[in-house]
Amino acid sequence: MNEEKKISIVLAGQGNTGKSTIFNYLTGLHQHIANWPGTTIEKREGTLFYNGYMVDVLDLPGIYSLTTFSEEEAISREHIINQRPDFVVNIVDSTNLERNLIFTLQLLELECPVILVLNMIDLAKKKGLIIDAQKLQNILNIPVIPAIALQGSGLTDIIDKAIELKGTRPDYNTPIYGKEIENRISQISESIKDIDLPYPKRWVAIKLLEKDNEITKIVSQKKPEVLEQVMQLCRELEEIHGHDSSIVIADERCHVAAQITREVTKIGSRKQTTSSDRLDAVTTNKFTGYLIMIIILGGMFLTVFKFGNWLSAQLDMLFKDWQTSWYEFAGDSSLSSLLWSAIESILALVQIALPYIFPFYILLYILEDWGYIARISFLMDSLMHKMGIHGKACIPFILGFGCNVPGCLSCRIMESKRERFITAVLVTLIPCSAVSVIIFGLVGKYVGILWAFGLYLLALIIIFITGKISSKLLIGEPVELIMPMPDYKTPHFKTIILQTWFSLKEFIFIAAPLVIISGVVIQAINLAGWMPYIASFLSPITVQWLGLPSITGILLIFGVLRKELILVMLAAFMGTANFADILSAQQMITLSVVSMFYIPCVATISVLWKEFGWKKALAICILEILFAILLGGIVNRLLDIVF
Amino acid sequence: MNNNDKKEEMRLTDMKEGQSGIIFEIDGGRTATKRVADLGLTPGTEIKVVRKTLFSGPVQIEANGSKLVLGKGLASKIMVTPK
Numbered sequence: 001m002n003e004e005k006k007i008s009i010v011l012a013g014q015g016n017t018g019k020s021t022i023f024n025y026l027t028g029l030h031q032h033i034a035n036w037p038g039t040t041i042e043k044r045e046g047t048l049f050y051n052g053y054m055v056d057v058l059d060l061p062g063i064y065s066l067t068t069f070s071e072e073e074a075i076s077r078e079h080i081i082n083q084r085p086d087f088v089v090n091i092v093d094s095t096n097l098e099r100n101l102i103f104t105l106q107l108l109e110l111e112c113p114v115i116l117v118l119n120m121i122d123l124a125k126k127k128g129l130i131i132d133a134q135k136l137q138n139i140l141n142i143p144v145i146p147a148i149a150l151q152g153s154g155l156t157d158i159i160d161k162a163i164e165l166k167g168t169r170p171d172y173n174t175p176i177y178g179k180e181i182e183n184r185i186s187q188i189s190e191s192i193k194d195i196d197l198p199y200p201k202r203w204v205a206i207k208l209l210e211k212d213n214e215i216t217k218i219v220s221q222k223k224p225e226v227l228e229q230v231m232q233l234c235r236e237l238e239e240i241h242g243h244d245s246s247i248v249i250a251d252e253r254c255h256v257a258a259q260i261t262r263e264v265t266k267i268g269s270r271k272q273t274t275s276s277d278r279l280d281a282v283t284t285n286k287f288t289g290y291l292i293m294i295i296i297l298g299g300m301f302l303t304v305f306k307f308g309n310w311l312s313a314q315l316d317m318l319f320k321d322w323q324t325s326w327y328e329f330a331g332d333s334s335l336s337s338l339l340w341s342a343i344e345s346i347l348a349l350v351q352i353a354l355p356y357i358f359p360f361y362i363l364l365y366i367l368e369d370w371g372y373i374a375r376i377s378f379l380m381d382s383l384m385h386k387m388g389i390h391g392k393a394c395i396p397f398i399l400g401f402g403c404n405v406p407g408c409l410s411c412r413i414m415e416s417k418r419e420r421f422i423t424a425v426l427v428t429l430i431p432c433s434a435v436s437v438i439i440f441g442l443v444g445k446y447v448g449i450l451w452a453f454g455l456y457l458l459a460l461i462i463i464f465i466t467g468k469i470s471s472k473l474l475i476g477e478p479v480e481l482i483m484p485m486p487d488y489k490t491p492h493f494k495t496i497i498l499q500t501w502f503s504l505k506e507f508i509f510i511a512a513p514l515v516i517i518s519g520v521v522i523q524a525i526n527l528a529g530w531m532p533y534i535a536s537f538l539s540p541i542t543v544q545w546l547g548l549p550s551i552t553g554i555l556l557i558f559g560v561l562r563k564e565l566i567l568v569m570l571a572a573f574m575g576t577a578n579f580a581d582i583l584s585a586q587q588m589i590t591l592s593v594v595s596m597f598y599i600p601c602v603a604t605i606s607v608l609w610k611e612f613g614w615k616k617a618l619a620i621c622i623l624e625i626l627f628a629i630l631l632g633g634i635v636n637r638l639l640d641i642v643f
Numbered sequence: 644m645n646n647n648d649k650k651e652e653m654r655l656t657d658m659k660e661g662q663s664g665i666i667f668e669i670d671g672g673r674t675a676t677k678r679v680a681d682l683g684l685t686p687g688t689e690i691k692v693v694r695k696t697l698f699s700g701p702v703q704i705e706a707n708g709s710k711l712v713l714g715k716g717l718a719s720k721i722m723v724t725p726k
Contacts, residue, residue: 099682211673250677261707281694377712378700381701382697382715
């Protein structure tokens with residue numbers, strides 16, 4: 001492709017500004033999700049072909065500033081500086097113009113070509129805010145495009161503008177701050193004039209006044225004497241303003257943002273309380289809020305499990321015929337049996353993805369798009385905080401009840417590595433739909449439904465304690481919840497479907513390789529006739545310590561593939577599905593407890609491996625195996641007293 | 644005499660739902676202060692507590708025309724002169 005017909009743009013902006021909606025609209029199905037190198041932060045790229053142009057679109061993480069406090073911020077800053085995209089499209093939430101402009105000012109300081117998109121301009125109007133886009137354009141000296149992403153309105157204007165401006169060199173109009181600050185910026189700029197830096201000099205000067213660690217380090221390597229001057233200037237600023245120079249600069253940006261906002265905004269008629277406000281009042285209330293949350297989440301789980309069990313049964317019947325046809329077609333040899341176990345692994349993935357994960361994602365994204373997930377995060381924050389994580393972890397937790405795989409994947413929304421890791425470990429302890437099959441199919445059915453709920457309670461207690469312990473053990477400060485509270489809005493169908501599709505695709509791609517390989521390996525061990533040896537090798541643990549039949553050793557190995565296989569294989573080996581004939585109530589409870597915790601299933605291990613490296617994944621597996629054995633034995637002995 | 648007009652500053656977490664005030668200072672390290680400032684919450688900004696949760700959790704606030712949720716630790720560092 002002709003270089004001149006290629007344009008690269010990055011989308012930058014704070015969270016909840018409609019950035020993802022715009023990205024999805026522009027790139028549709030032509031997108032590619034990966035991680036930023038060396039991180040677990042999602043990197044979303046896509047391509048758009050428009051009027052003969054090939055437009056590469058990159059969606060930067062949603063961030064509030066261009067400091068380096070979080071990985072997301074550091075990545076975004078580095079990308080804009082080093083990759084020099086043709087345009088930085090700054091998506092702004094028009095209903096929160098002032099707060100969003102603070103970020104815009106930081107982009108302008110970087111002297112990169114910015115196109116400002118005033119998204120949700122309709123919602124601003126509803127709120128009674130009339131923003132003069134032309135005036136804003138004149139003040140900032142950058143293109144300003146009003147848009148309503150949900151309706152697709154204004155979005156092609158962004159690309160039109162990019163094509164129009166491509167190749168022209170804009171004169172950057174960096175924001176001008178107060179005299180006493182400008183004076184010191186120019187003094188520093190003068191001193192660093194002769195150092196070779198990949199950044200704009202004015203920006204470096206500002207960052208030095210802000211005491212930015214990274215920039216300070218770089219400058220100290222090239223011309224250490226400047227730092228003395230900087231320190232002196234910072235002290236002067238601190239004397240004038242009475243607080244730290246980094247705050248003086250941040251404060252100055254706020255003032256400029258506030259001033260611009262006042263200049264371009266006309267307050268029109270506004271309803272005193274909108275319906276969103278009223279809904280917010282009920283759904284975040286100390287009492288009704290929790291009640292509504294329980295109803296909504298309970299309804300969500302019930303719907304998913306009802307739908308899932310129904311569809312799963314349908315698929316079961318469908319695939320049963322496939323197995324018979326396969327053996328008729330391929331013959332009854334070891335090879336065909338191995339091949340079938342590979343096919344079966346894929347079918348099993350489909351059987352989890354379609355009935356459970358698919359509806360879970362759809363409902364989750366509806367709740368998120370509507371604005372409800374932010375309310376759950378708000379309500380759950382204090383509880384989550386006791387486990388060393390914060391309210392946003394409710395998303396991985398909710399997903400984890402359906403399947404641990406998307407649960408662990410969604411840990412990416414947590415800000416720091418530490419939070420991501422703790423959340424993922426806790427998610428692996430959540431009873432997923434497969435574990436629920438065991439709990440209800442064994443304990444719920446034969447011992448009593450209260451015992452089944454007791455096991456859930458046990459899981460929650462263990463998750464809580466593990467969270468407490470791991471937040472103490474893992475070094476690092478807990479990150480505080482900072483989250484914009486979005487207004488409630490009608491969910492956008494296309495966004496939800498696209499998000500669901502990409503998440504499902506990712507689930508299959510990450511889980512499939514390891515699931516297929518381990519499925520074949522375990523079948524090979526089975527065919528080689530080694531299973532009985534393994535069972536007897538494990539019997540000191542399974543029989544003597546846990547008080548279970550020795551076949552349990554084999555079941556637990558199959559269970560690594562998918563936990564519900566523990567029940568399926570038990571029925572297959574014993575030739576009966578009436579488990580009361582084979583196991584005592586005590587054994588059922590012990591087996592369920594061990595099944596719940598003994599290891600994440602192989603698909604979950606794949607995610608842990610990919611996100612945190614094999615060492616941490618292995619450590620989690622070993623710890624959980626040891627823990628489950630210990631816990632199972634204790635439960636078994638305690639139950640001696642009860643039964 | 645209007646002695647009553649002069650009120651003591653208090654922590655954001657100690658304010659009641661619906662109460663508003665002016666940010667007086669940020670009682671925390673540079674990182675926390677900077678983080679809060681990047682959200683537009685600097686001394687002199689008017690801030691309103693919209694809602695709090697049970698068990699003294701996070702605080703939902705309104706400032707500069709936008710709504711934010713702040714974790715308890717961060718919110719408790721914001722000192723406010725109530726109106």
